[in-house]
Amino acid sequence: MKSFERAALWLIFCLGLLASVGAAHAALQIQVTGGGANRIPIALPAFAAQGATPAPPLTDIISDDLLRTGQFELVDTGGIPVAASVNQVDYAPWLGRGAQVLVVGSAALQPDGRYEVAFRLLDVGSQQQLLSYTFNIDTRQWRATAHKIADLIYQKMTGIPGIFATRIAYIQKQGQFYELRVADADGANPQTVLRSRAPIISPAFSPGGHRIAYVSFETNKPVVFGQDLRTGQRWVAANFKGSNSSPAWAPDGRRLAVTLTLTGNSQIYSVGVHGGDPRRLSHSDGIDTEADYSSDGRWIYFTSDRGGSPQIYRMPASGGPASRVTFQGDYNVSPSVSPDGKYLAYVTRLNGGFNIALLDLANGQVRILTHGGHDESPHFAPNGQMIIYATKIGGRGILSTVTLDGRTRSTLSDPAVDAREPAWGPL
Amino acid sequence: MNRLFLPTLIAAALTLGLSACSSTGTPKAEVQPATPAKTGTAPSGAATSGAAGQNVTGTQTPSYTDERMNPSSPLYHPSVYFAFDRYNVEDKYRPMLQANSNFMLSHPDLKVVVQGNTDARGSREYNLALGQRRAEAVVKVMELMGVPGPRLEAVSFGKEKPRALGDTEKDYAENRRADIVYSDQPGYTEHLQ
Missing domain, CATH: 3.40.50.10070 (TolB, N-terminal domain)
Known part of the structure; x- marks a missing residue:
């Protein structure tokens, strides 16, 4: 009996601890x-x-x-x-x-x-x-x-598949260290995939979800790496003269679209997953970056300043003529196309603040989904029903989700750490 | 490498009333050392060490084995600053870039990486591309001044390595910058090509 009471007290103590940890x-x-x-x-x-x-x-x-x-x-x-x-x-x-x-x-x-x-x-x-x-x-x-x-x-x-058992990736900054982390879709069970003193950005899951590509600055410049999440094996995917960044997996998982600066300016290329064989896809004398494949593999959406301000364009996935997709505002970047190809989520600048916008590609209607002012890196959930993005609360980076009607938002990450650059893995 | 210059630096620092140290007032932040002058590791470390005075013998005018250490040299602060969302090199930086180009031509063993930076506003990847354009603009000017392209590399840190960590317009302006880093300086990494 006595020990039972002790156990109960201990349990209450632990629950109290959990509750206080839960609060923080x-x-x-x-x-x-x-x-x-x-x-x-x-x-x-x-x-x-x-x-x-x-x-x-x-x-x-x-x-x-x-x-x-x-x-x-x-x-x-x-x-x-x-x-x-x-x-x-x-x-x-x-x-x-x-x-x-x-x-x-x-x-x-x-x-x-x-x-x-x-x-x-x-x-x-x-x-x-x-x-x-x-x-x-x-x-x-x-x-x-x-x-x-x-x-x-x-x-x-x-009638729609759920995304609750999927995984997300993000970058966490804590003290001097940057960590690439993979967690459950609700932010629980975070696991560190890479820890570095140098910045890491732009994680991207492979179509199967077992590999991840990202940009690391560990050699004092941006280089694209790939990593196998099961074995931990890591490789250089793009390390050319200049900067290498913004990896996006082709839907077949065999090649990556990356931003290279072989001509001086940033242009989109296709490279083999394990590096090499760069084929130029975009052609402008300005900035072309932030490639995102449509899930049917036909198109690449990307950011370009070829028209004088950064806007989102679309070109065939094998390269070719690009057409402009966004027209409202003078700063539209970071495209993420929905799995069904009907919507485009992106970052728009409005009155000096950066928010997540949703474009209906069929009728051109734009809905502003968030009003955080520091909102970045939107990515669709693999069932297309919500968007994960990075925002800031009290100066710290927080991961959030928002539904396509903008009415339901949730924050996923621990407010005590600085989290940014979310990506969402496959179903 | 910089250690070789220490005695002269110490002498210079003392003669100049430690003016080298006063220049370390720029925010240090958590950036990689862009130039020895700014991070100040060599000069300030030396100036505070007890053995400093020993080599000060008869140096009236400061003499530098390396002009890049001379605070009055245009090589001393090899950074170009940019307006918001812009990447054109303003004319006022031409004398400084000419001096750096001349230095490159007289030191054929040296290479340079130009590191472009942006302020904190906007997309990380778009800022990376913007920083690249800034670095590339500096490289282009140096090429036009005669430095062979293979000895120059433009890279970008985007908004990932801010020198100024605040959110004021002054901080933003400090971070809209391209730095010239020589291959014998800290912060330079020989990259695979």
Whole structure:
């Protein structure tokens, strides 16, 4: 009994620690603005727990994932008893609170130390079961399982694949060191891929997600490197006279578009992934940089100042005549084309501030999605439903996401570190 | 390499009333040393060392084994500053660039890397390209002054290695800059080609 009390106190102490750490390192903050006309009301009561389960609860991770999309809203679960089994769900109170769907689940500690996690997605109106899954996992798979459940719910309700189990990359600056990091899509589980005293910029995942290209200044000039995320093997991808930068993987994963300065000015070339064989793709006497392939591999969107101010252009992926894509404003840079090729996210300068804009490529309409004033490096999520970008809060770099309607934003990174240059890996 | 010049430097620094040190007032920041003069590692380190006075014998006028160490030489501060979003080299820098070009021509063993920088505003990659244009503009002028192209390389740090870390217009102006770095100076790296 005594030891149980001690254990309980210890647990409370640890929880307190976690809470205070959580306050200082609050990874995920979600900010929803504007009306939620089309949001799906979902009820996510706590999963029935048998035995001690890891923190945070699965339902916390799942609800953060779903809320970040701007396509869901949480129904208040307070005061409604947790159903003992799926067959005993009382739908009436959930119907009364306007829930469209209800998730019931359980997490049970097994004798071997693993967990059995089960959940069901239920339609409240029809009382039909939409999904039912059971997972047998170890502790290390706790967060991944929550993301998997969120993906399953998201895909069932929207028809679109979820991105919660994908990975992001970014650069973190801490003291004298720059770190290239890869983390879960919600910013959790960050892992350092490269640590350097010299700046690192422009990370880009390969189409398969197992390799990453980036620019390092470790030799006192920008050089493009490639690195295998599984083996750690690292290679020089572009190191020509002058500057080498802005890597973008061709959708087949065999070549990289990079910015080289072989003619003095910055121009876009295609090089082999392991270096060599540069083929010039863009032709101007100004700056051409920031190549981004359309996912069908047909086009390269890029930034050019050939018309007098930096604007976004498009050319065939094998090179050739370019046509201008952005027309509003005198500073439009850093293009990211959506996976379906319908939208372009980019940075626009407005009244001296830099914000993320979204261009509908079919009708030319522009929507300003963010108003941070220091917003940079937009990249589409691999399902095209949100955009990750870098902003600044209190002088420090923060990674954020924003939905295509601009109404839902979340901050991912630890506010105590300086994070920038996000990239989003594949599904 | 710079150590060889220390005795003369010390003498010079003392004769000039440590004027070399006063020039280290420029913000140091966390940048790579652009030129020995600015980072001041050699001159200021020497001036504060106790052994300084020993070689001061009969040097009335300062004499430099290396003109780049002479604060009154146009070689002393080999940096070109640029207007916002611009990369044209203003005429006022021509005498300084001529002096550096002449120095290159009289020292055929030396190479130069010109490092372009930008202020903190805007896209990192676009700024990298802008810094490259600035460095390239300086290289072009030096080529026109007779320095063979293969001895010159233009590279860019974009906004990644700011010398001034603040967010004022003065800080921005300091960072819109291209620096000439010689192959015998710290901050120079022989690059694979």
